[in-house]
Amino acid sequence: MRAIVPIKQILDPTGFAVHRRLERIFINREDYIINPNDKNALEETLRLKDAHGVEVIALSLGEPRVDDALREALAMGADQAFLLTDEAFAEADAAAAALILAKAIEKIGDYDLILTGQRAMDTGASQIGPRLAEYLGLPQVLEVREVSGLSNGKLRAKRNWKGGYAEVEVGLPVLLSIAPQANEARYPHGARIMNAYREWEISTWGLADLGLAEEELSPLIGLRRKAFPPERTFGELITGAPGEAAKELAQLLREVGSWKLESGG
Amino acid sequence: MDLEYWELLTGEAIEEEEIVCRDIWVVAEVKDGALTPISLEMVGKARELAAALGAYVQSVLLGEGLESLAQELIHRGANGVYLADDPRLVEYHLETYAEILSGLFQAKKPEIILFGATELGQELAPRLAQRLGTGLISDCLDLSIDETERVLLATHPVYGGEYFHVSTFLGAKPQIATVRPGAFRLPFADEYGSGEMEKIAVNLEGIEGKVKVLSVSTGEAQPQVPLSKARVVVAGGRGLGDAEGFALVEELAEALGGQVAGSRGALDEGWIGQERQVGLSDVTVKPDLYIACGIWGDVHHYFAMQEAKFVVAINKNPEAPIFKVADIGIVSDPKEIIPLLLSELRAG
Ligand SMILES: Cc1cc2nc3c(=O)[nH]c(=O)nc-3n(C[C@H](O)[C@H](O)[C@H](O)COP(=O)(O)OP(=O)(O)OC[C@H]3O[C@@H](n4cnc5c(N)ncnc54)[C@H](O)[C@@H]3O)c2cc1C
Ligand SMILES: Nc1ncnc2c1ncn2[C@@H]1O[C@H](COP(=O)(O)O)[C@@H](O)[C@H]1O
Numbered sequence: 001m002r003a004i005v006p007i008k009q010i011l012d013p014t015g016f017a018v019h020r021r022l023e024r025i026f027i028n029r030e031d032y033i034i035n036p037n038d039k040n041a042l043e044e045t046l047r048l049k050d051a052h053g054v055e056v057i058a059l060s061l062g063e064p065r066v067d068d069a070l071r072e073a074l075a076m077g078a079d080q081a082f083l084l085t086d087e088a089f090a091e092a093d094a095a096a097a098a099l100i101l102a103k104a105i106e107k108i109g110d111y112d113l114i115l116t117g118q119r120a121m122d123t124g125a126s127q128i129g130p131r132l133a134e135y136l137g138l139p140q141v142l143e144v145r146e147v148s149g150l151s152n153g154k155l156r157a158k159r160n161w162k163g164g165y166a167e168v169e170v171g172l173p174v175l176l177s178i179a180p181q182a183n184e185a186r187y188p189h190g191a192r193i194m195n196a197y198r199e200w201e202i203s204t205w206g207l208a209d210l211g212l213a214e215e216e217l218s219p220l221i222g223l224r225r226k227a228f229p230p231e232r233t234f235g236e237l238i239t240g241a242p243g244e245a246a247k248e249l250a251q252l253l254r255e256v257g258s259w260k261l262e263s264g265g
Numbered sequence: 266m267d268l269e270y271w272e273l274l275t276g277e278a279i280e281e282e283e284i285v286c287r288d289i290w291v292v293a294e295v296k297d298g299a300l301t302p303i304s305l306e307m308v309g310k311a312r313e314l315a316a317a318l319g320a321y322v323q324s325v326l327l328g329e330g331l332e333s334l335a336q337e338l339i340h341r342g343a344n345g346v347y348l349a350d351d352p353r354l355v356e357y358h359l360e361t362y363a364e365i366l367s368g369l370f371q372a373k374k375p376e377i378i379l380f381g382a383t384e385l386g387q388e389l390a391p392r393l394a395q396r397l398g399t400g401l402i403s404d405c406l407d408l409s410i411d412e413t414e415r416v417l418l419a420t421h422p423v424y425g426g427e428y429f430h431v432s433t434f435l436g437a438k439p440q441i442a443t444v445r446p447g448a449f450r451l452p453f454a455d456e457y458g459s460g461e462m463e464k465i466a467v468n469l470e471g472i473e474g475k476v477k478v479l480s481v482s483t484g485e486a487q488p489q490v491p492l493s494k495a496r497v498v499v500a501g502g503r504g505l506g507d508a509e510g511f512a513l514v515e516e517l518a519e520a521l522g523g524q525v526a527g528s529r530g531a532l533d534e535g536w537i538g539q540e541r542q543v544g545l546s547d548v549t550v551k552p553d554l555y556i557a558c559g560i561w562g563d564v565h566h567y568f569a570m571q572e573a574k575f576v577v578a579i580n581k582n583p584e585a586p587i588f589k590v591a592d593i594g595i596v597s598d599p600k601e602i603i604p605l606l607l608s609e610l611r612a613g
């Protein structure tokens with residue numbers, strides 16, 4: 001059985017600071033990481049490898065540096081990796097990215113499962129998974145907390161649903177998006193890290209390899225500008241002994257509030 | 266616009282390409298027999314957008330026995346409601362819902378379609394955007410119309426809300442957006458508001474749900490008033506130390522007639538469930554009064570409560586960033602302050 005895991009490399013958010021008043025983003029350290037939630041998708045897939053011998057293929061669309069993310073995936077336990085990179089991919093929006101990934105998935109072929117993250121931290125979009133499923137004509141199960149069974153061409157999963165869970169069953173092939181709460185992703189294996197750079201070949205595919213034409217990737221969505229949340233003004237501190245402070249606060253709440261204060265209880 | 270009527274008037278048949286995309290569509294959601302608040306919030310916002318476009322607000326409902334809900338959508342501002350009334354639609358299945366909606370949208374050619382950024386919206390909106398070959402902007406916190414170009418502008422969080430992108434559509438129609446619950450106010454109900462209801466033919470031949478639901482279990486108790494609507498929210502964080510400390514937050518919330526919420530810290534400690542975690546990916550609140558007890562106040566938390574009208578912070582660490590966003594701050598242990606505050610409040 002074969003599972004394909006699309007992973008995204010993103011700018012490490014701990015390396016930049018947002019200055020609201022200046023409306024600017026200061027990049028202190030330009031590091032790139034695997035979208036944390038995609039590690040959950042990879043982990044869930046690696047568990048299927050451990051339990052059922054599923055072959056795990058990692059796939060990433062991005063700049064050539066995305067190679068690092070794929071080698072990390074290999075070090076974690078993926079069996080093969082594909083890098084989708086081309087100057088023509090640079091402006092890809094969700095629709096274009098889904099098309100590129102879908103073409104690559106078709107080219108890899110013979111898959112039973114596709115596992116994506118529930119959402120990429122940078123875009124927050126939760127679009128790529130369902131778009132892929134629609135393009136490939138697959139059923140989808142989103143926000144999966146646990147893949148609880150895999151047998152006879154059927155998969156069982158527990159997904160977030162209406163504040164609780166639903167246990168569902170679906171035939172293969174299927175696309176799953178994995179919730180961040182699903183698991184703790186494993187660390188890359190020491191020996192495999194060394195091998196990741198020495199032994200593994202990562203195939204790279206561009207526009208022509210995927211049989212795509214540049215016009216097919218025209219973006220549907222464009223960025224107008226960035227916006228920043230307003231800075232809040234500093235408030236007042238109540239100092240003094242706890243008893244006094246509580247008294248003052250109670251008084252303030254009565255003055256400020258149009259809310260109903262219930263006595264007793 | 267009724268195209269047949271147009272054809273009658275002008276005597277000319279309209280070519281497929283010439284059909285202009287018009288109207289703003291809201292995909293309403295039903296839960297436990299009632300419309301979800303986000304459905305109504307979207308209708309309210311759609312009215313504003315429709316005024317800028319000179320368009321109508323249409324809504325669509327899927328399920329069974331939906332007339333009274335359709336009436337409510339009309340009272341809240343929808344000009345028309347399409348009903349897909351069929352027992353096969355009572356249970357949600359992606360395949361059937363997507364079939365009905367894509368058929369409807371292909372026939373009616375909306376200019377804009379709004380879904381809630383809910384489980385249902387996240388299931389359906391990207392699949393329909395893909396099927397209709399169009400763009401989608403997810404999880405919008407604000408929407409407006411650029412009138413010179415007649416396109417939708419959407420503000421949505423990036424990096425979990427560190428900042429926002431204002432994005433727009435580059436031509437393809439319909440323009441689809443999912444809208445964050447609680448981002449817009451509920452529109453007033455106007456009992457005299459009128460509009461049209463139309464049943465649509467439900468043809469699901471050969472279409473069936475591919476995901477079988479074996480069992481559903483409810484999660485932790487849901488807040489009685491949705492947190493996003495609560496006027497008073499008392500939230501606790503790890504600074505309360507233990508479950509006993511957190512119980513003080515519950516007591517204060519009760520005394521103030523408010524709702525209990527918490528930070529990630531409180532969630533991690535198991536004092537609250539996810540449905541009470543204040544955060545951009547969980548619950549955005551905009552109460553009149555927000556009391557943060559033992560909460561550090563990182564951006565992740567702050568973004569989700571920044572629209573609170575009045576913020577009180579109680580934290581023993583004067584460095585806590587929550588003080589920067591508080592109208593009133595008390596640098597003290599909340600476990601000491603809350604009992605004192607309660608007795609002051611009760612003393613009247
Ligand atoms: C990607 C991402 C998304 C996130 N999303 C959210 C979100 O949506 N909502 C959210 O709330 N957070 C979110 N967080 C976490 C957020 O950054 C903070 O870590 C979290 O809000 C802190 O919770 P807290 O204030 O309860 O706890 P803390 O920061 O741990 O502590 C609060 C206060 O209590 C004190 N304190 C800590 N431990 C104790 C103790 N044992 N006894 C007594 N005092 C103590 C501290 O000094 C501090 O003043 C997110 C983080 C990441 C990385
Ligand atoms: N450039 C990319 N390369 C590979 N996978 C991606 C890429 N972008 C998104 N994905 C996958 O799609 C999921 C959802 O992304 P998004 O729709 O942007 O929230 C991610 O968690 C990844 O699994």
